[in-house]
Amino acid sequence: MRHITSIAGRELSSLFVSPVAYVTLTLFALLAGFFFLAGVLSFDAQVAEAQSLQYTDYLEKINLNDAVLGPFFGVMWIVLLFLIPGITMGLFASEKVNGTQELLLTSPITIWELVLGKYIAGAVFSACLVLVAAFFTGILFLYGDPEFWRTISGLLGLLLLSWSYVAVGAFASSVTRNQLIAFFLALVLLLILWMLAVVADLGAAGGTIGADSNLSEVMRFLSASDRFEKMVRGLVDTRDLAYFAFMIGVFLVFTKTSVESARWR
Amino acid sequence: MSGGAESSESAKAGSSRIEARGISKRYGDFTAVEDVSFDVGEGEVVGFLGPNGAGKTTTMRILTGFIPPTEGSAQIAGYDLFSSPLEARRSVGYLPESPPIYPEMSVRSYLVYVSKLKDLPRARRKEAVDKALERCGLTHVQSRVIGLLSKGYRQRVGLAQAIVHEPPVLVLDEPTVGLDPIQISEIRQLIADLAKPGEYGGQSVILSTHILAEVEAICRRVLIINEGTLVLDAELTALAEEGQRLEDVFTRAAQGESIALGREVGK
Numbered sequence: 001m002r003h004i005t006s007i008a009g010r011e012l013s014s015l016f017v018s019p020v021a022y023v024t025l026t027l028f029a030l031l032a033g034f035f036f037l038a039g040v041l042s043f044d045a046q047v048a049e050a051q052s053l054q055y056t057d058y059l060e061k062i063n064l065n066d067a068v069l070g071p072f073f074g075v076m077w078i079v080l081l082f083l084i085p086g087i088t089m090g091l092f093a094s095e096k097v098n099g100t101q102e103l104l105l106t107s108p109i110t111i112w113e114l115v116l117g118k119y120i121a122g123a124v125f126s127a128c129l130v131l132v133a134a135f136f137t138g139i140l141f142l143y144g145d146p147e148f149w150r151t152i153s154g155l156l157g158l159l160l161l162s163w164s165y166v167a168v169g170a171f172a173s174s175v176t177r178n179q180l181i182a183f184f185l186a187l188v189l190l191l192i193l194w195m196l197a198v199v200a201d202l203g204a205a206g207g208t209i210g211a212d213s214n215l216s217e218v219m220r221f222l223s224a225s226d227r228f229e230k231m232v233r234g235l236v237d238t239r240d241l242a243y244f245a246f247m248i249g250v251f252l253v254f255t256k257t258s259v260e261s262a263r264w265r
Numbered sequence: 266m267s268g269g270a271e272s273s274e275s276a277k278a279g280s281s282r283i284e285a286r287g288i289s290k291r292y293g294d295f296t297a298v299e300d301v302s303f304d305v306g307e308g309e310v311v312g313f314l315g316p317n318g319a320g321k322t323t324t325m326r327i328l329t330g331f332i333p334p335t336e337g338s339a340q341i342a343g344y345d346l347f348s349s350p351l352e353a354r355r356s357v358g359y360l361p362e363s364p365p366i367y368p369e370m371s372v373r374s375y376l377v378y379v380s381k382l383k384d385l386p387r388a389r390r391k392e393a394v395d396k397a398l399e400r401c402g403l404t405h406v407q408s409r410v411i412g413l414l415s416k417g418y419r420q421r422v423g424l425a426q427a428i429v430h431e432p433p434v435l436v437l438d439e440p441t442v443g444l445d446p447i448q449i450s451e452i453r454q455l456i457a458d459l460a461k462p463g464e465y466g467g468q469s470v471i472l473s474t475h476i477l478a479e480v481e482a483i484c485r486r487v488l489i490i491n492e493g494t495l496v497l498d499a500e501l502t503a504l505a506e507e508g509q510r511l512e513d514v515f516t517r518a519a520q521g522e523s524i525a526l527g528r529e530v531g532k
Contacts, residue, residue, distance in 0.1 A: 006381040010367075017369050103365040103426065106329040107382040108355040263332050 003109045007117025008124070011091070015125055020090065024083050028129050035075045036136040039068040064146040065154075065234075069137060073154045073232050076133050080126070080162050081194060085186035087125050088169025089179040091118045092259060096177035101262060115170070115256045119248075122166035130159045150234035157231030160244040161224055165190055167251035174258040197223035222247075280343065281306050282434050282469035283328060288337035290323050290493075297323040299493040300337070305434075308467025310460045312480030315490035316519045321473045322362055324490065325436050328471070329359040342433045355384055358432040360440055364423020368412025372403055372422055375411060376429050383430035397429040400455055402448075416443045424452065428459065428468075435459065437472040441479060453483050477511050487511065489518045 015021045046067065050058045095101040104114055134155050140146050165186075172186035173179075200219040220226070224247075227240040283305035290298040298320040305311050315321050327334045330346050330353055339346045342356035367375060376394045385393055398404045401421040406414060411422055420443050427435060440456070441449045459468045471488075474480060480487055481501065489497035496518045504511060 003382065006378060010370075010378050013374075014367060014369050098365060098367055099361060099363045100365040100367060102326075102329075102331055102359070102361040103379065104382070106331050106354055106357065106359045107379075108351040108384055109382060110351075 001113075003113040004117040004120065007109075007114060008120040011118055011121035012124060015087070015121065018090075020086060021125065024086050025128065025132070028079060028083055029132050031079050032072075032076060032133050032136055035079075036068075036072055036139075039072050040140075043067045064140055064144050065150050068140065069146060069151055069154060070232050072137070073133075073158055073228075076158055077161060077228060080129065080158070080165060081190050082187065083129065084122075084126060084162060084165040085169050085172070085183045085190065088122050088166055088173050088186060089182040090173065091122060091170050092174040092255075093177050093179045093182045105262065111256050111260050115252055115259060119166060119170055119252060119255075122170060123163050126162035126166050127159060130155060130162055133158060147234065153234045153236050154232040156236065157228045160231075160241070161228055164224070164244050164247040164251070167248040167255070168193070171251045171255045171258065174255045193222065193224065196220070197225040282309075282342055283471065284340040285324075285328065286338050286340075288324065288327055288334045288339060290320075290327060290332070291335045296493050298327070298334070298490075301490070301493075301495045302337075303488055303495065303498055305469045305471055307433075307469055308460045308462055309486060310456060310470045310472070310484045312484035312487045313471055313473040313490070314475075314477070314480065314487060314515055314518075315473075319490045320493040321490060322438055323493075325359075325438050325471070325473065326361075329357050329436050330354045331359075355430075356433050358427035358430065358435045360423050360427040360435075360437045362438045364419055365426065366411045366419055366422055369410065371408050371410055372414075372425075373398065373407040375422065376425055379426045380429050383432075385430045393429055393431065397425040400428065400458075401425040402451060417445060417448050420444055421448070421452075424455075431468070433468060435468055435470045435472075437470065439474055440472055441474065441476070449479075453479065457483050477515060481511060489515060491518050 043062075043064070047059070047062065050062070092101075095104060137146070137151055137155065140151075141148075168189050169182075169186040172189060173182040176182050176185070196219040200216040200223065221243075224243070227237075227243055230237060230240060281304040283303075285301055285303050288298055288301045289296065301320075301324055303311075313321055313324070323332075326332045328339055328341065328346075330341075330350055333347070341353040344353035344356060346353045370378070373394065376397055377390060380390050380393055395404075398407050401424050403418070403421055403425055406418060411419060414422070420440070424437070424440055427437065435456075437456070441452050444452060456470055456472065460470055461467060472484075484501065486500050487497065487504075488495060497514065501511070504514060
């Protein structure tokens with residue numbers, strides 16, 4: 001346990017002296033700010049238009065959660081999908097380049113301690129990103145009245161997504177010593193995961209796989225999109241929480257196996 | 266520094282710190298190390314020689330628990346590398362061929378981190394780090410970032426991380442590579458000090474090198490490996506008594522000649 005905190009602490013402090021962390025944070029803050037502002041402005045315009053046209057039904061239905069936060073979280077998901085590989089690419093790849101893999105694997109630590117320490121560092125950093133997103137949603141509470149728990153549920157969805165992405169990224173970083181390869185491998189894996197639901201629906205529509213076939217069932221299970229949308233709508237389901245725990249667990253087991261395999265090469 | 270016959274006898278009398286038994290390492294059809302066995306006693310400094318690609322680094326990686334051997338077993342400070350790997354690894358300090366460093370860390374914070382990884386109790390950490398800094402001549406650069414140090418200093422940082430937790434066994438892969446002559450003699454003195462019984466305890470050192478003079482300067486015993494097989498395991502004094510020069514012995518070993526000298530290999 002002490003080893004895990006030592007490893008995570010070192011990783012985080014190294015992240016925060018590297019340009020990668022600041023580029024990622026800045027980029028995320030800029031993109032989040034841009035999309036948040038765009039969402040708020042378009043909401044404002046819609047409301048003004050509805051008021052001038054006296055669409056009372058519409059004015060009754062429209063709310064900040066559906067009109068601003070929903071799309072905002074959706075966009076943040078895509079931004080995380082591209083940024084998290086940037087954070088995780090160095091987790092294991094840089095140890096190989098620095099020669100410190102030999103230090104770690106000859107130290108009295110277990111592979112699990114190493115993998116968990118690295119994972120926690122990535123998870124803490126990605127939580128910082130989600131905090132930035134939370135900051136923007138917090139602004140809405142100053143000037144409007146979005147539903148509190150629905151907003152929290154959406155942010156939790158974003159956090160869990162980012163944590164499962166960190167696990168995927170950690171795995172990608174563990175299979176190579178080249179950070180660029182680790183970045184693109186993570187991105188490809190995440191894009192595949194992202195598209196699973198789309199492919200499953202396509203298959204259902206085209207009848208090639210069939211809506212009821214086991215394959216599209218599996219693909220829909222592995223896809224995060226339905227679950228994330230549910231959480232954005234404010235539905236926190238234990239099955240969805242279990243899904244994220246499952247994805248994190250699976251990719252951490254892959255990572256552990258991959259790190260361990262260095263001993264057998 | 267090659268000790269007299271008496272002190273070498275007393276060192277061997279102590280329990281053996283490294284016990285390698287029939288270690289082999291194969292990668293597919295390629296055999297990197299074949300049936301290597303030897304002992305290193307307390308306070309002994311053993312030079313590990315061999316041409317490039319002979320299996321020195323592989324043997325050292327096996328002894329430090331970095332990679333498992335295909336066959337054979339090894340004990341470090343009485344702990345079996347397979348049945349109690351964590352205890353065995355805790356007892357080893359390892360300087361790999363290229364020193365493991367995090368370029369963005371300061372020298373001091375790096376050594377503190379290593380001491381945590383190696384399970385050094387918190388109460389002893391500061392003192393141990395100070396001592397390692399001092400012994401490797403790093404005290405005045407302790408707050409500098411490692412990536413900005415010269416190659417010689419990085420090599421010393423590598424050595425400092427190997428000795429910081431004062432392990433009973435040190436495995437040093439070419440410890441003086443990249444150093445200038447003054448630094449080389451400092452490091453040699455340090456290694457000789459490490460092996461001395463006393464304040465720091467007689468640490469057992471196995472070091473690989475290409476500099477034969479280095480072996481003659483600090484080692485009591487020499488192991489020569491060629492094409493994965495141990496071809497010589499002898500006291501330097503025994504070589505001297507038989508009128509053999511280390512250089513000649515090494516050249517003959519590298520040419521694949523079997524050397525009947527000293528102890529029988531593999532015994």
